[in-house]
Amino acid sequence: MTYHIGQIEACDLETSARRPITLTGPLAGPPRWHALTVRPQREAAAEAWLELRGCYAFHPVTRTRVVRHGKVIERERRYLPGYVFCRFPSQVIISRVLACPVIAGAITLQSGQWGIITPEDIRKLHAMRSVDDAQRAARDDAKRIRKGDRVRVLAGVLGEGMEVEVVAIVAGKARFTLHMFGTDVRAEADVDHLHKLE
Incomplete structure (x- = not known):
């Protein structure tokens, strides 16, 4: 059989695909x-x-x-x-x-x-x-931050950069008390925005 350039030949896909x-x-x-x-x-x-x-x-x-x-x-x-x-x-x-x-x-x-x-x-x-x-x-x-831990507030509206004590943790948020303007202010922040102090 003679082949010419550009000639198309049929290929048996069943056997060629199975060949490892x-x-x-x-x-x-x-x-x-x-x-x-x-x-x-x-x-x-x-x-x-x-x-x-x-x-x-x-x-x-x-x-x-x-x-x-x-x-x-x-x-x-x-x-x-x-x-x-x-x-x-x-x-x-x-x-x-x-x-x-x-x-x-x-x-x-x-x-x-x-x-x-x-x-x-x-x-x-x-x-x-x-x-x-x-x-x-x-x-x-x-x-892991727990009640009673000392933490630094990394981000938030109130207390950014301040060191506080965690009073409670509710639904992934830590509650703490800040002493601002001569009075205690209750605040909360996501636990991801707090850094636990040693």
């Missing part, structure tokens, strides 16, 4: 972990691309809560920005991995070969998140 793209060679070997470098802010895309090709990949993140315009927003913060850790079933074919547009390379040895990460180091990376969550919970508990 592998990133590892035909030689069997032990699974290997590699630290891949990725383009900025593209860790999730690289992770998804690798998982579609049968490799387990992750990038360690922690979630933080931020208050913006009165709304609590959960954000992800990367521990190691620019890196994705991937477990390949056997010897990796580097050119196939680098075919991904968001993967730039890997951490290499002095010889230029891709460095292999030990399973113990991977366990430590996985444990980073649980350690950070425990530390954050301890910090949040220490920052």
